Amino acid sequence: MTVNPASQQGKSESKDAQSDVDSCTRILQVMEKLSHIKDVDALLDEVLLQARLLTRSDAGSIYLIENNVLKFSYIHNDTLFGASGVSRYLYASQTLEVDNHSLAGYAALTGEPLLLEDVYHLPAGTPFIFNDTFDQMSGYRTRSILAAPLITSHNKTVGVIQIINPRSADGQPAIFTPGDLLLLDYFADNAASAIERAMMTRELILRMIKMCEMRDPKETGVHANRVGAYAAEVYHQWSLKQGIADDDIKRQKDLLRIAAMLHDLGKVAISDLILKKPAKLDFEEFRVMQYHTILGARLFQNQASDLDALSAEIALNHHEKWDGTGYPGKIDDIYQDQFPLGAGKQGEEIPIAGRIVALADVYDALVSQRVYKAPWSETMTLSHIKDQSGKHFDPAVVDAFLAIYDVIVAIREKYQDEDSSALLTASP
Numbered sequence: 001m002t003v004n005p006a007s008q009q010g011k012s013e014s015k016d017a018q019s020d021v022d023s024c025t026r027i028l029q030v031m032e033k034l035s036h037i038k039d040v041d042a043l044l045d046e047v048l049l050q051a052r053l054l055t056r057s058d059a060g061s062i063y064l065i066e067n068n069v070l071k072f073s074y075i076h077n078d079t080l081f082g083a084s085g086v087s088r089y090l091y092a093s094q095t096l097e098v099d100n101h102s103l104a105g106y107a108a109l110t111g112e113p114l115l116l117e118d119v120y121h122l123p124a125g126t127p128f129i130f131n132d133t134f135d136q137m138s139g140y141r142t143r144s145i146l147a148a149p150l151i152t153s154h155n156k157t158v159g160v161i162q163i164i165n166p167r168s169a170d171g172q173p174a175i176f177t178p179g180d181l182l183l184l185d186y187f188a189d190n191a192a193s194a195i196e197r198a199m200m201t202r203e204l205i206l207r208m209i210k211m212c213e214m215r216d217p218k219e220t221g222v223h224a225n226r227v228g229a230y231a232a233e234v235y236h237q238w239s240l241k242q243g244i245a246d247d248d249i250k251r252q253k254d255l256l257r258i259a260a261m262l263h264d265l266g267k268v269a270i271s272d273l274i275l276k277k278p279a280k281l282d283f284e285e286f287r288v289m290q291y292h293t294i295l296g297a298r299l300f301q302n303q304a305s306d307l308d309a310l311s312a313e314i315a316l317n318h319h320e321k322w323d324g325t326g327y328p329g330k331i332d333d334i335y336q337d338q339f340p341l342g343a344g345k346q347g348e349e350i351p352i353a354g355r356i357v358a359l360a361d362v363y364d365a366l367v368s369q370r371v372y373k374a375p376w377s378e379t380m381t382l383s384h385i386k387d388q389s390g391k392h393f394d395p396a397v398v399d400a401f402l403a404i405y406d407v408i409v410a411i412r413e414k415y416q417d418e419d420s421s422a423l424l425t426a427s428p
Contacts, residue, residue, distance in 0.1 A: 037254055038201055040202045051161060059140075059408060061162050064159040065157060103162070109117065111151060119142055150192040161184070201258075222261075256353055259310040259311040294331070310353060311350050317345070322342070327341055359398065
C-alpha cells in the first residue's frame with residue numbers, strides 16, 4: 001500500500017492547525033485562572049508553570065522591571081528543586097541592566113522574543129552573551145532557551161520570561177521550535193497585563209504599610225515583605241506534610257502572603273507615646289498595645305473577599321500562643337465598644353494562619369535591630385524557637401520552618417533593612 005504524499009501533507013497540516021487551536025484555547029482558559037490570583041509571587045509561579053506546560057520545559061525564570069533594571073523575580077527548575085518548587089534560589093537578588101549585555105536584557109531592550117538552540121554555542125555575531133553563573137553554582141546545564149518580553153496592551157514592558165530546556169513527549173532532552181516561540185510570545189502578551197495588575201496590588205499593600213511606618217518605625221515595607229514571604233513558604237512546607245491538594249495550597253498561599261504583610265496594621269490606632277517609646281513598655285503600655293490585634297481585625301469588618309477574612313484572622317490571632325498564654329484571647333464580639341481581653345486561645349483553637357505568622361513575626365523581630373535591643377545571633381534565635389516549640393509555637397509549624405531554613409535565610413537576605421548589613425552578628 002502506498003501513501004499519497006499530498007494527502008499525508010494535508011493530514012499533517014490539519015493536525016498542526018488543530019494543535020494550534022487547542023493551544024490558544026488553553027491559553028485563554030489559563031488567563032481566566034490568572035485573573036483571580038492576587039499576589040504577584042503567586043501569579044508569577046502560575047505564569048511560569050503554565051508557560052512551561054505549553055512548551056514541555058524543565059525550567060524557567062521571570063525578571064520584572066523595577067527602577068529601570070530587570071530584577072530576578074521567580075524561578076522554576078524541576079531537575080534541581082522538584083515539583084514543590086521551594087528553593088532558596090527563589091529569593092535570589094540578581095539584577096540585570098536593560099541592554100544587550102544579557103539575554104533577558106536584550107529581549108527587554110528590543111521587545112523581540114528569542115529562540116536559542118544551545119546557549120553555550122551562540123551563533124557568531126550574537127549581540128548578547130549567556131551568563132552561566134547559575135549553572136556554575138548549581139551544576140545545572142542550560143541548553144535551549146526561549147525568551148519573551150512581557151509587554152502589556154499599553155505597550156509597557158514589565159519584564160521578561162525565560163523558558164529553559166524542553167523535553168520531547170517521551171521525556172528526552174529536545175530543542176525549542178519556532179512554534180514554541182510563537183506560543184510563548186502569545187502567552188506572554190496575555191500574561192503581562194495580569195502581572196502588571198498584581199504589581200499594582202503589591203504596591204498598594206506597601207503603601208498601606210508605609211502609612212503604618214509613619215506611626216511605627218518598626219513596621220517597614222521590608223519587614224512586611226519578609227513576614228509575608230516567611231509565612232507563605234512555611235505554609236507551603238506545612239501543607240505538604242498535611243497532604244493538602246496542590247491547588248488548595250496555591251490558593252491559600254496566594255492569600256496568605258498578602259494577608260501576613262498586613263498583620264500589624266492595627267498599630268495605626270495606637271498612641272505615638274507607646275509606638276515610639278525607645279525602651280520596653282511597662283505593664284499598662286503593653287496592655288494598650290495588645291489591642292492592636294483587635295483594631296487590626298476591625299479594619300476588615302466589611303469583608304468582601306477571602307483576602308479580607310484571612311487578613312482579619314491573622315491580625316487578630318498572630319500574638320496568640322500554642323500554650324494559651326497569648327493575646328487578645330477569646331472574645332465573643334470584637335466590635336463592641338468596651339471589653340476586657342479574654343483567656344488565650346490554645347493549640348488548634350488558633351487558626352493555622354495565625355500560628356504561622358506568629359513564628360514568622362517573632363523570628364523577624366529577633367534577628368532585627370530595634371531601638372531597645374541589638375539583633376540576636378542566628379544561633380540564639382534558632383535555639384529560642386526550638387525551645388518555644390510546644391509553648392509559644394505550634395510544633396508542626398516549627399518543624400516546617402526548620403525544614404526550609406535555607407529558604408528563610410534567602411528571604412532575609414533579599415529583603416534587608418537599609419542599615420542591616422551586619423545583621424545576625426550581635427548577641428542578645
